[in-house]
Amino acid sequence: MAIALETQVVTKQYENAGQAIRAVDEVSVNVKAGEFVALIGPSGSGKTTLLALLAGLLRPTGGNIFIDGSPLWQMSDKDRTQFRGEKIGFIFQSSNLVPYLSALENVELMLKLNGRLDKSGREWAKELLDQLGLKDRMGNLPSQMSGGQQQRVAIARALVHEPAVVLADEPTASLDTERAYQVVQTLATLIHAQNRAGIMVTHDLRMTRWVDKVIRMTDGKVAQIIESKGEIEAYSRGSEH
Amino acid sequence: MVTDTIQNQVRTLPRNIKKRRVQIGLPVSIHLALKEIWRNKGRFFLISSVVALITLLVLFIAGLTEGLGQGNREYIENLNAQLVVYQDKADLSIPTSRMSLATVRQLRQVEGVEAVGAVAFSNVSIPLPGGKPPLKISLIGVLPGEPGEPVVNQGQGLRSKRADETVIDAGVAQRTGLKVGDVLTVRSTVGSKEQLYDLRIVGIAPSSQYFIAPSIFVPYITWDKVRPQPLATSQTGEDPDVSFNVAAVRLNNTADAKAMSKTINNSVKEIIAVDLQTAYENTPGYSAQQSTLGLMRIFTLLIGLLVIGGFFRIQTMQKVAQIGVLKAIGTSSASIAFSSIVQIFSVNSFGVVFGALLTFGLALGLPSAVPIRFVGSAIASSLIALLVIGPIGGLASIQVLLKAEPLRALGLAS
Numbered sequence: 001m002a003i004a005l006e007t008q009v010v011t012k013q014y015e016n017a018g019q020a021i022r023a024v025d026e027v028s029v030n031v032k033a034g035e036f037v038a039l040i041g042p043s044g045s046g047k048t049t050l051l052a053l054l055a056g057l058l059r060p061t062g063g064n065i066f067i068d069g070s071p072l073w074q075m076s077d078k079d080r081t082q083f084r085g086e087k088i089g090f091i092f093q094s095s096n097l098v099p100y101l102s103a104l105e106n107v108e109l110m111l112k113l114n115g116r117l118d119k120s121g122r123e124w125a126k127e128l129l130d131q132l133g134l135k136d137r138m139g140n141l142p143s144q145m146s147g148g149q150q151q152r153v154a155i156a157r158a159l160v161h162e163p164a165v166v167l168a169d170e171p172t173a174s175l176d177t178e179r180a181y182q183v184v185q186t187l188a189t190l191i192h193a194q195n196r197a198g199i200m201v202t203h204d205l206r207m208t209r210w211v212d213k214v215i216r217m218t219d220g221k222v223a224q225i226i227e228s229k230g231e232i233e234a235y236s237r238g239s240e241h
Numbered sequence: 242m243v244t245d246t247i248q249n250q251v252r253t254l255p256r257n258i259k260k261r262r263v264q265i266g267l268p269v270s271i272h273l274a275l276k277e278i279w280r281n282k283g284r285f286f287l288i289s290s291v292v293a294l295i296t297l298l299v300l301f302i303a304g305l306t307e308g309l310g311q312g313n314r315e316y317i318e319n320l321n322a323q324l325v326v327y328q329d330k331a332d333l334s335i336p337t338s339r340m341s342l343a344t345v346r347q348l349r350q351v352e353g354v355e356a357v358g359a360v361a362f363s364n365v366s367i368p369l370p371g372g373k374p375p376l377k378i379s380l381i382g383v384l385p386g387e388p389g390e391p392v393v394n395q396g397q398g399l400r401s402k403r404a405d406e407t408v409i410d411a412g413v414a415q416r417t418g419l420k421v422g423d424v425l426t427v428r429s430t431v432g433s434k435e436q437l438y439d440l441r442i443v444g445i446a447p448s449s450q451y452f453i454a455p456s457i458f459v460p461y462i463t464w465d466k467v468r469p470q471p472l473a474t475s476q477t478g479e480d481p482d483v484s485f486n487v488a489a490v491r492l493n494n495t496a497d498a499k500a501m502s503k504t505i506n507n508s509v510k511e512i513i514a515v516d517l518q519t520a521y522e523n524t525p526g527y528s529a530q531q532s533t534l535g536l537m538r539i540f541t542l543l544i545g546l547l548v549i550g551g552f553f554r555i556q557t558m559q560k561v562a563q564i565g566v567l568k569a570i571g572t573s574s575a576s577i578a579f580s581s582i583v584q585i586f587s588v589n590s591f592g593v594v595f596g597a598l599l600t601f602g603l604a605l606g607l608p609s610a611v612p613i614r615f616v617g618s619a620i621a622s623s624l625i626a627l628l629v630i631g632p633i634g635g636l637a638s639i640q641v642l643l644k645a646e647p648l649r650a651l652g653l654a655s
Binding site: 048051052055057058078081082083084085086088090092093096098099100101105109110112113114117118119122141157169 | 265266269272273276277279280281563566567568569570571572573574646647648651652
């Protein structure tokens with residue numbers, strides 16, 4: 001499998017009261033196409049900061065980030081914004097849908113941003129929502145849907161434009177356990193089926209049961225990478241107990 | 242189960258949408274702007290209604306400014322003369338200025354002067370039938386056939402200096418229903434007593450308001466008889482020594498008004514000659530009234546600016562997180578800013594058009610006594626100002642959304 005996302009000794013350092021704080025400290029990881037990775041760690045371990053760096057929303061203090069082979073931080077701001085719209089799919093914690101667009105319009109927005117909203121694009125957006133069990137909800141506004149349904153719309157929006165990488169920031173934070181399982185399982189299924197590279201930040205270790213790799217961060221550093229299926233399962237089961 | 246459905250149905254993106262093709266629908270910025278307006282119709286209609294009310298107010302003020310201004314200056318502005326001559330000590334005040342026929346004769350001797358007419362102003366009223374309140378009018382005494390007497394568009398002009406006849410303006414004709422050949426009764430006062438005078442209408446002139454009142458024109462000796470007077474005077478066969486207010490001077494070369502006013506001032510003692518604009522701008526209360534109404538108009542526009550600016554700024558601040566998400570998923574700041582401009586322009590334009598229609602609808606029902614006049618240039622300038630204040634007011638909100646960070650989508654901020 002080709003590497004879709006790669007970081008080379010990426011560092012993000014802040015100055016606070018004259019003291020240097022490294023939120024992300026020389027992190028080097030890679031995620032292949034078709035691979036779903038969980039980024040875990042305690043609060044303040046730097047996982048959301050790393051996600052922001054990978055998304056091109058936060059400039060690293062040092063190191064390089066490549067998405068689909070392109071150096072993210074060697075682009076102009078304008079090019080990076082366009083690149084983000086083309087190559088990255090986002091799923092945020094909650095309330096991430098545009099409130100005045102229907103479910104279908106929210107999904108179509110990504111195609112519109114990329115100049116791809118033609119008839120077949122619209123059909124594909126509808127099909128994706130259909131696959132996610134939202135056939136009857138396409139015309140609904142986010143306020144007319146449950147949290148789980150909204151997150152499934154967000155998954156469709158994150159995947160519809162064929163991104164190289166899907167970044168999910170605590171996508172189950174506002175959901176109950178059953179819906180959280182459903183959302184992550186759906187996301188994993190689609191990432192694998194569509195051969196995308198997926199990274200999910202989560203503090204809920206039970207959600208790691210559907211991922212291929214777990215990266216555990218502590219104090220801005222990669223403390224552990226778990227790739228064995230058995231170990232990952234044990235990890236997620238252990239958290240349940 | 243949703244997941245089972247997905248596992249059975251998943252497929253990759255169809256090949257035919259991999260290439261960029263002609264998009265369906267509107268560009269992103271316009272799409273977002275119009276969808277937000279459509280899905281929040283109530284909120285946006287409310288602000289459009291406020292803009293409409295501001296438009297109504299601005300247009301009425303503009304109409305009132307023009308109507309009152311015209312009511313004060315119409316007679317002087319349409320004088321068939323180029324200069325108005327005052328007594329020099331009168332400080333360009335028509336009621337204060339006094340002038341005799343001797344001065345008029347001196348003015349006629351000045352080279353370059355074609356004709357000079359004396360003009361005297363007073364106020365009387367016309368009793369109206371049916372218990373209606375009397376119509377207050379300007380009584381203007383003129384020298385028949387000389388500058389100061391208006392050009393009639395029906396009937397004929399005044400024929401002799403002492404005949405009991407009158408030329409009425411269109412305003413008097415419209416409000417009284419009188420026509421050429423009818424007898425007009427005017428009510429005046431002599432001492433503390435009311436006195437009625439009958440005047441035969443010989444002609445009707447275009448509207449010639451003076452002092453916010455329609456006018457009638459009478460020969461100067463008749464004027465001296467009819468005008469309100471402190472004591473009764475008996476007119477003999479000789480011409481009375483009528484005291485006029487000003488003289489209207491028509492020049493041989495109408496383009497030479499400025500130079501001629503200097504020549505006249507140097508040639509005749511104790512007078513001052515000014516052009517028509519200076520004359521009507523010095524009509525008592527005219528400048529104060531116009532500047533007050535102009536100020537009201539500016540303040541109303543400023544209120545509009547603040548209302549629109551405030552609304553869009555508050556709305557933008559409420560959706561900073563949502564703008565952060567839009568930026569994070571790849572919407573450019575330019576698209577978001579343009580979307581906001583489209584919204585501001587749409588809401589403002591709708592409000593202005595709605596307000597303009599409302600104004601003209603209401604204006605149709607206004608009684609003719611209300612001094613409101615809608616003039617193309619004044620309305621156009623007001624509408625342009627109203628259309629411009631929206632985007633200006635919205636600039637502050639655009640600054641907010643340009644500064645909104647996409648990092649907020651992740652709950653982070655730099």
